[in-house]
Amino acid sequence: MTREGILTGGTWCVDRNLLLDRWPHENGRADIVSEEQGGGGSGCNMAIAIKKLAPDMPVATIALVGDDSDGAYLIGEADKYGIDRSGMQATAESATDHTFAFATVATGQRTHISWFGTSHLLTPDHFDFTGDTHRIFHLGLPGVHRLMDGPWNGDANGWVTTLRKARAAGLLTNIELASIAPERLIALVRPCLPYLDLVVVNDHEIGGIAGIETVRDHKTDVDACIAAAKAVSAESAAQHVVVHFPKGAVVASRDGSVVTRPSVNAPPAEVKGANGAGDAFAAGFLYGFHQGWSVDAALALAHATAAASLRQISTTASIEPWKGCLALADRWGWRDSMS
Numbered sequence: 468m469t470r471e472g473i474l475t476g477g478t479w480c481v482d483r484n485l486l487l488d489r490w491p492h493e494n495g496r497a498d499i500v501s502e503e504q505g506g507g508g509s510g511c512n513m514a515i516a517i518k519k520l521a522p523d524m525p526v527a528t529i530a531l532v533g534d535d536s537d538g539a540y541l542i543g544e545a546d547k548y549g550i551d552r553s554g555m556q557a558t559a560e561s562a563t564d565h566t567f568a569f570a571t572v573a574t575g576q577r578t579h580i581s582w583f584g585t586s587h588l589l590t591p592d593h594f595d596f597t598g599d600t601h602r603i604f605h606l607g608l609p610g611v612h613r614l615m616d617g618p619w620n621g622d623a624n625g626w627v628t629t630l631r632k633a634r635a636a637g638l639l640t641n642i643e644l645a646s647i648a649p650e651r652l653i654a655l656v657r658p659c660l661p662y663l664d665l666v667v668v669n670d671h672e673i674g675g676i677a678g679i680e681t682v683r684d685h686k687t688d689v690d691a692c693i694a695a696a697k698a699v700s701a702e703s704a705a706q707h708v709v710v711h712f713p714k715g716a717v718v719a720s721r722d723g724s725v726v727t728r729p730s731v732n733a734p735p736a737e738v739k740g741a742n743g744a745g746d747a748f749a750a751g752f753l754y755g756f757h758q759g760w761s762v763d764a765a766l767a768l769a770h771a772t773a774a775a776s777l778r779q780i781s782t783t784a785s786i787e788p789w790k791g792c793l794a795l796a797d798r799w800g801w802r803d804s805m806s
Contacts, residue, residue, distance in 0.1 A: 470602040472525030473517050473753060474638065476594060476629070477607040478508030478586055479530040479555070480564035481537040484780040486740065487571045490578070500572055505781035506544045507566055509607025509643040512743050512782045516750035518548040519786040520772065524754070527551035527601060529594050531585045537563035538585075556593065561585050570740030570780050577742040579646075587613040591620075591628040596636035603665075603753055604633040607643030609655040616655060623658035630662035641665040643749060649675035660703035665756065667749040670712040673699060687712040689805050693725055707762065709769075711748045715805030716769065718762050728766040729802035731774035737799075743782025748773040754789060771796035 482505045491497040506515060510530045517526050528550055532538035534557040541563065545552040561584035569578040589612050596604075606629060609616060615625035622628045630640050640663050644652065652675035660666075660676075670692050674681030677695035681688055696708040696719035708719045715729040751772030755765025771792040778785035786792065 470600055470637065472527070472601040473513065473603050473605060473757065474527050474529070474599060474601040475510040475514045475605045476529040477510045477589070477643075478564065478611065479506065479511040479528070479532055479541050480508040480566050480581070480583075480586075481505075481540060482507030482566050482568045482742070482781060484568045484570070484740070484742065486780045487569055489573060490569070490571045501780065503781055503784075504540070505784065506541055507568065507743070507782055508564065509605070509746065511541065511544070512746035513605045513643070513750055513753070514550045515544065515548050515783045516747055516772065516786050517754060518550060519783060520750060520754050520789045520792070522549070522788070525551070525601060527554060529554035531556050531558060531589045531593060533557065533561055533563035533585050534559040535562055537565060554595070558585060558588060561588055568742045568780070570742060575738040575740050575777065577740060579742075581611070583611050586611055590614045591625045591632065594629050594632060596633055596638065599636060599638065602639060602757055603641060604638040605641045605643065605749075605753065606630065606633070608645040609642070609659075610645045610647035610651055624655055626655065627658050627662060630659055634662055634664075639664040641667060641749070641753060643746070644668055644672045646671070649678075652676050653678065657702065660699065660705070663703050663705050665707055665709070665753070666699060666703060666705045667709040667711070667752055669745055670710055673708070673710045687714065687805075689715070689717065689727070693717050693719065693727075697725075707756070709752055709766075711745065711769065711773070714802060716748070716766055718766065720762065724762075726762045726766065727805065728763060728770065729805050730770045731796045732800045732802045733774050733777055734799060738777045740780035741777060742780060744773045744776050746782060747776035747786060750786075751789070751792070767796070768793060774799065
């Protein structure tokens with residue numbers, strides 16, 4: 468079988484993106500500078516980002532949304548970008564997930580306040596890989612899906628069950644993580660490692676999985692990230708363990724090699740928000756990996772896609788076709804180091 472394209476699974480939610488003039492103290496206030504609605508969540512962001520990078524790439528999704536206006540909006544987004552949504556189901560049992568995604572003019576940093584409804588109803592039984600011909604399966608988000616997070620048919624959790632099924636069907640697997648406590652990351656993700664072909668996570672997340680302190684005083688310890696990536700690689704089936712952070716990324720590969728690359732030097736005036744930047748990075752790397760590029764070339768596109776995404780407060784609005792993302796990165800320039 469010739470396999471091509473990306474299949475995403477898991478969270479689809481509606482993001483209500485709000486850009487604030489400043490972040491208020493509790494019992495304070497701030498002004499909304501701009502707002503826009505968009506799709507969010509691991510399944511949505513990856514699917515749309517890949518379609519924007521490469522419109523001809525086959526992309527499909529498996530997800531659960533509510534039978535409501537937010538669910539209809541997300542179904543419309545899938546149709547807008549040509550995403551195969553035959554695996555997306557609508558249910559009347561709960562409302563669609565939604566997130567208030569805040570960013571501030573001063574820093575562009577994200578703050579998410581989320582409500583999860585349909586995510587809590589998702590189970591491994593929703594994932595049917597029969598006849599699927601995509602090459603890579605991207606799954607998320609452990610920690611915010613009540614039934615998936617629990618034991619399932621003798622497995623530690625439903626994520627293990629789903630990843631095992633995907634690999635048995637011939638798909639390569641990748642997982643996306645949510646910002647949850649390190650002890651939860653260890654409990655939920657470590658059992659998944661033998662069933663993952665790729666791991667693309669941030670500096671906090673790799674530290675949580677490996678049990679290694681990778682961020683100290685809000686500063687990324689690059690050497691600690693490499694050590695954590697190697698530790699996760701040793702426990703997993705992953706060809707590559709990729710760790711990204713604002714100033715760069717590192718990759719520990721199955722063959723023992725380590726590749727590092729500084730990020731794009733985005734002009735502060737161009738940055739509107741970091742919401743979805745990690746998802747954009749993952750999309751760029753997965754596309755490069757899918758196309759058989761070198762690790763360094765895939766890292767370059769990952770950084771370039773993340774940089775392009777910073778120009779809007781929503782997750783995917785400013786992502787361009789992959790050549791445009793790389794051209795933007797070259798115009799802005801690359802950091803000299805990751806320190």
